[in-house]
Each structure stands twice: as structure tokens, then as C-alpha cells.
Amino acid sequence: MVFGFFGKKKQQEVEEEEEIEPVSFLGPTNGQDINLKAHAKLVDAGLVAAKDLVTDALAERADGLKVEPKGPVYQVTVYVDGIPQSGGKLSKAEGLAVTQVLKLVSGLDPKERKTVQSGGIKAEFETKKYILTVTSSPVPDGERLMMRINDQAIKLETLTELGMGEEMRQKLRDLSSAPGVVLAAGPPGSGTTTTMYGVMRNVDAYIYTVYTMIDSGGRKLHHVAPYDDAVQGEDLEASLTRLARREANIILIEPMKSAAVAKGAFSKADLLTLISEMPAKDVASAVHQLVQLVGDPALVATHLRAIVTQKLFRRLCKDCKLAYRPKVDFLKKLGLDESVKTLYRVPPPPEDPKDDEPCEKCNAVGYRGRVAMFEFLEMTPGMRDIVTAGADPVAIRTQMKKEKQTTLQQDGLRLVAEGVTSLEELQRVFKQA
Ligand SMILES: [Zn+2]
Structure with a gap:
């Protein structure tokens, strides 16, 4: 019973998590056509991890997600109703791949890392539509990616x-x-x-x-x-x-x-x-x-x-x-x-x-x-x-x-x-x- 110490509840959570269908990226908000094949190596390295990250954030009802290099790793921060909480760490290679893939699917240039870029992704998760606004900006250790998650069903307009x-x-x-x-x-x-x-x-x-x-x-x-x-x-x-x-x-x-x-x-x-x-x-x-x-x-x-x-x-x-x-x-x-x-x-x-x-x-x-x-x-x-x-x-x-x-x-x-x-x-x- 190696996993016995997790207790019943944890087991249940693990099972429930497996049922979650990952987020679908429906294209960048600027309407651009993304050629994923031309970036096959990058997609291989980062797309699954990037989707996992965004799926977890959406499942938690997050309104923001930040991925940034912190020393030897990448720190993930998830914002729920504006309150930051740790979303775990990624290895340097993973963090880099996730950042570049999210830039790619947002209609940004993954290779350009010296200037601030802004774009967005149309996304769907559990039948709900989202707009994910993505901003990448250079920081001393590399590049920081900030995603604002806008649930299209929640209107904060008037x-x-x-x-x-x-x-x-x-x-x-x-x-x-x-x-x-x-x-x-x-x-x-x-x-x-x-x-x-x-x-x-x-x-x-x-x-x-x-x-x-x-x-x-x-x-x-x-x-x-x-x-x-x-x-x-x-x-x-x-x-x-x-x-x-x-x-x-x-x-x-x-x-x-x-x-x-x-x-x-x-x-x-x-x-x-x-x-x-x-x-x-x-x-x-x-x-x-x-x-x-x-x-x-x-x-x-x-x-x-x-x-x-x-x-x-x-x-x-x-x-x-x-x-x-x-x-x-x-x-x-x-x-x-x-x-x-x-x-x-x-x-x-x-x-x-x-x-x-x-x-x-x-x-x-x-x-x-x-x-x-x-x-x-x-x-x-x-x-x-x-x-x-x-x-x-x-x-x-x-x-x-x-x-x-x-x-x-x-x-x-x-x-x-x-x-x-x-x-x-x-x-x-x-x-x-
Ligand atoms: Zn409640």
C-alpha cells in the first residue's frame, strides 16, 4: 500500500481529475491562422503541458495565470478572484516550452523575446467559452507570461x-x-x-x-x-x-x-x-x-x-x-x-x-x-x-x-x-x- 497515506479523499480526487476534458484552444483572438506543423518541435515539447496548466486554472475558476522564471525553475501563479496562489513549479525546459507554445497559440511571435507582446486565445472548457488574454514581457531571468482569463458568461461590463x-x-x-x-x-x-x-x-x-x-x-x-x-x-x-x-x-x-x-x-x-x-x-x-x-x-x-x-x-x-x-x-x-x-x-x-x-x-x-x-x-x-x-x-x-x-x-x-x-x-x- 504505497499510496495508502493519501487516504480515501485524495484517491477520489485523483480519479475525478482524470475525467476532466482538457481545454480546447479555438484559435488566436486576432483571427490569424496558426501553422502548428511549422512549429512541430515546440508543440511536441509544450502543448500538452500548456493545456494542463490552463485546464487546471479553469477548473479552479481562476481569472489569471502567471508563468515566470524564478532562479533554476519556472513558478506558476494562479489567481482566483484576483487572489494569487501557487500553481506549482515547472522545470526550466518545461517552463520555457509552455511559455513559447502559449505565445504561439495567442498569435504572438514565439521567437521574439526582447519586447512586450500582447495577444489572445479563444478557448472552450466544459462547454463554456473563454477569452484568454496573453501578455509576454522580458524579465531579467528570461520571459514572463501573464494570462487573463475572461469567462464569456460572466459579464462585468455595465x-x-x-x-x-x-x-x-x-x-x-x-x-x-x-x-x-x-x-x-x-x-x-x-x-x-x-x-x-x-x-x-x-x-x-x-x-x-x-x-x-x-x-x-x-x-x-x-x-x-x-x-x-x-x-x-x-x-x-x-x-x-x-x-x-x-x-x-x-x-x-x-x-x-x-x-x-x-x-x-x-x-x-x-x-x-x-x-x-x-x-x-x-x-x-x-x-x-x-x-x-x-x-x-x-x-x-x-x-x-x-x-x-x-x-x-x-x-x-x-x-x-x-x-x-x-x-x-x-x-x-x-x-x-x-x-x-x-x-x-x-x-x-x-x-x-x-x-x-x-x-x-x-x-x-x-x-x-x-x-x-x-x-x-x-x-x-x-x-x-x-x-x-x-x-x-x-x-x-x-x-x-x-x-x-x-x-x-x-x-x-x-x-x-x-x-x-x-x-x-x-x-x-x-x-x-
Ligand atoms: Zn460557496
């Missing part, structure tokens, strides 16, 4: 799907219907682009004439026309002038990363609603950065309508979340309304592990899927004075509090009160920052 409250959504819609600048801001990887597209989907594209000046990367936007007839050498201001002549109302423009873009946008913000995104620590820093880029605080104060930022966190699993009754004192301390009678948390582990019947929906994690909390800065007369005076981030924060504008923390507590997530999860997310 602001409602993202978890935004009705009141905030309506306000954003109103603010987007008059000329001015509306921005999504946040640290890289925090979901800013998703929020920006959420803001775009939130505008009334039946009433207004809406254009996009950027490639939506496969995202569907209804009743939004691409602006694709720019004259060579035309700058943003000139493009916006042309669009204004066509009676455009709302335009999605490139991220506000440079003075040229920011100045171009604000020069036409008296005529058009401009929606964009900006990398920034938080909303207050975003306003400050904007003033620096535009170089004219009064112009920013006049035309900036709103900046929204988001933080993603995990949803409690609907099938196993546990209700409890919070004490009134505790609610008060948190700033929650006394009318909240029930909060929810992850169920505690069973006292005897043998009695354990883990929740199948969340693999006994207690969380399943993600949701965002939002912070919303609105340009009010009071805020306008602070921005005109130079947009000091501390003064902006103070003003937001004074005017009771929604902060991340407040919005997070709203979702706790609604039973969408737990206080523990909220604490975890804020500790990270």
Missing part, C-alpha cells in the same frame, strides 16, 4: 454589473450629457479601463451622437461610431474640431497621460463631452495631475465634471454565505445605518473536517466573483475654488468629506450592508492598499 449604485450611475449619466470631461482614474491593473467603458455604456447612445477615437479591444459598444478618418498628422484638438462639426456629442478619447492629450481635450471641452481614463493613485491625485498636465487650473475647474475610481473585491458566495446580526454599537462605529439587521460572512470551517461538505459553487473559498466599490468626485462650486487654487490633493479630500461625496470606504460599506460582501473582505482590500 456600471450596474460592476456593482455601482443606482444614484451614482444616474448622476454620472446626467454629468455625461452636457459638455465637459468625465474621467475614470486609478492605479494600473485596478479596473480603470473597465470602469471607463462602463461610463461609456452608461450614456444614452440613442439620444446623443457618440464616437470613439480608440480601439475598443474587442469590447462591444452599441450605437458608438469609430472615428477612423483622421487626416495624417492631425492632433487631438483638430480631430475634436472635426467631430464637433459633425455634431458629435460624446467622444471616448485616449488616456490622459500627456500634456498634449490633456490640453487638446480641455480646449474642446466647452463643446463636447469627453470620456477618458487616467493612471492615478486616487481621485484627488488625478485632479492634481490633470492640473499639472493642462497647466491651467481654472480651465480644469471649469470643464472637469467628474472623476470616478474603483477598487475590485470579492463577492461573498451566494450559496454558502452566513447571516449574522450585528450589534447596534458596532453598526454605529462603522457608520452604517441602524436599520441594517443582517450582515454576512464566510461560514467557519467545520469542527470535524470529516463532516466537511465543501460548497461546490465556490470550492469552499466562501467568495465567488468580483464586484467594485467606487469613489466619485464631482465638480461642485466649492470644489471648483479648490481646483482653481491649484488642486491640492489634501484640500480636495477635505472638500469631498465636507460635501459628503462618496468615498471608496463608504461605497464598500454600502455593499457590506447589502450583503454583497463581508467586512473581512473589505478590511483585506484596504489593508493591501
Whole structure:
């Protein structure tokens, strides 16, 4: 009985794992035809291992997978609802083959290892369709591969799907219907682009004439026309002038990363609603950065309508979340309304592990899927004075509090009160920052 020490449960797991049909790769997202025969050696060396890796990740409901060289081996990291966990190690030869094969099937050049490349794979697993977005980037030890797994059945596209409250959504819609600048801001990887597209989907594209000046990367936007007839050498201001002549109302423009873009946008913000995104620590820093880029605080104060930022966190699993009754004192301390009678948390582990019947929906994690909390800065007369005076981030924060504008923390507590997530999860997310 060499394998006796695995116990009954392990045996069962081994048997169950054998039944899993591996993932099918249906082709790269760019529609390119991949000639696997021309890369037979590479395919032989890495395709089975690559499929195993992706299959395991999908079976665990992962939303990300990272393969990277770490000293003499390759480390695999699997992300479930954004939380990293070890996915084991691969030998150097295996890691290299897996990386190159995944690049190949994503439509990337496996031989090019010195520059960052991005592509994607259409995939199917257990009758569900997935888009796997793959980015390879050079690191000191070789090359790192990051895969984002997008379950096509889970929609996190509209602001409602993202978890935004009705009141905030309506306000954003109103603010987007008059000329001015509306921005999504946040640290890289925090979901800013998703929020920006959420803001775009939130505008009334039946009433207004809406254009996009950027490639939506496969995202569907209804009743939004691409602006694709720019004259060579035309700058943003000139493009916006042309669009204004066509009676455009709302335009999605490139991220506000440079003075040229920011100045171009604000020069036409008296005529058009401009929606964009900006990398920034938080909303207050975003306003400050904007003033620096535009170089004219009064112009920013006049035309900036709103900046929204988001933080993603995990949803409690609907099938196993546990209700409890919070004490009134505790609610008060948190700033929650006394009318909240029930909060929810992850169920505690069973006292005897043998009695354990883990929740199948969340693999006994207690969380399943993600949701965002939002912070919303609105340009009010009071805020306008602070921005005109130079947009000091501390003064902006103070003003937001004074005017009771929604902060991340407040919005997070709203979702706790609604039973969408737990206080523990909220604490975890804020500790990270
Ligand atoms: Zn569950």
C-alpha cells in the first residue's frame, strides 16, 4: 500500500481529475491562422503541458495565470478572484516550452523575446467559452507570461454589473450629457479601463451622437461610431474640431497621460463631452495631475465634471454565505445605518473536517466573483475654488468629506450592508492598499 497515506479523499480526487476534458484552444483572438506543423518541435515539447496548466486554472475558476522564471525553475501563479496562489513549479525546459507554445497559440511571435507582446486565445472548457488574454514581457531571468482569463458568461461590463449604485450611475449619466470631461482614474491593473467603458455604456447612445477615437479591444459598444478618418498628422484638438462639426456629442478619447492629450481635450471641452481614463493613485491625485498636465487650473475647474475610481473585491458566495446580526454599537462605529439587521460572512470551517461538505459553487473559498466599490468626485462650486487654487490633493479630500461625496470606504460599506460582501473582505482590500 504505497499510496495508502493519501487516504480515501485524495484517491477520489485523483480519479475525478482524470475525467476532466482538457481545454480546447479555438484559435488566436486576432483571427490569424496558426501553422502548428511549422512549429512541430515546440508543440511536441509544450502543448500538452500548456493545456494542463490552463485546464487546471479553469477548473479552479481562476481569472489569471502567471508563468515566470524564478532562479533554476519556472513558478506558476494562479489567481482566483484576483487572489494569487501557487500553481506549482515547472522545470526550466518545461517552463520555457509552455511559455513559447502559449505565445504561439495567442498569435504572438514565439521567437521574439526582447519586447512586450500582447495577444489572445479563444478557448472552450466544459462547454463554456473563454477569452484568454496573453501578455509576454522580458524579465531579467528570461520571459514572463501573464494570462487573463475572461469567462464569456460572466459579464462585468455595465456600471450596474460592476456593482455601482443606482444614484451614482444616474448622476454620472446626467454629468455625461452636457459638455465637459468625465474621467475614470486609478492605479494600473485596478479596473480603470473597465470602469471607463462602463461610463461609456452608461450614456444614452440613442439620444446623443457618440464616437470613439480608440480601439475598443474587442469590447462591444452599441450605437458608438469609430472615428477612423483622421487626416495624417492631425492632433487631438483638430480631430475634436472635426467631430464637433459633425455634431458629435460624446467622444471616448485616449488616456490622459500627456500634456498634449490633456490640453487638446480641455480646449474642446466647452463643446463636447469627453470620456477618458487616467493612471492615478486616487481621485484627488488625478485632479492634481490633470492640473499639472493642462497647466491651467481654472480651465480644469471649469470643464472637469467628474472623476470616478474603483477598487475590485470579492463577492461573498451566494450559496454558502452566513447571516449574522450585528450589534447596534458596532453598526454605529462603522457608520452604517441602524436599520441594517443582517450582515454576512464566510461560514467557519467545520469542527470535524470529516463532516466537511465543501460548497461546490465556490470550492469552499466562501467568495465567488468580483464586484467594485467606487469613489466619485464631482465638480461642485466649492470644489471648483479648490481646483482653481491649484488642486491640492489634501484640500480636495477635505472638500469631498465636507460635501459628503462618496468615498471608496463608504461605497464598500454600502455593499457590506447589502450583503454583497463581508467586512473581512473589505478590511483585506484596504489593508493591501
Ligand atoms: Zn460557496
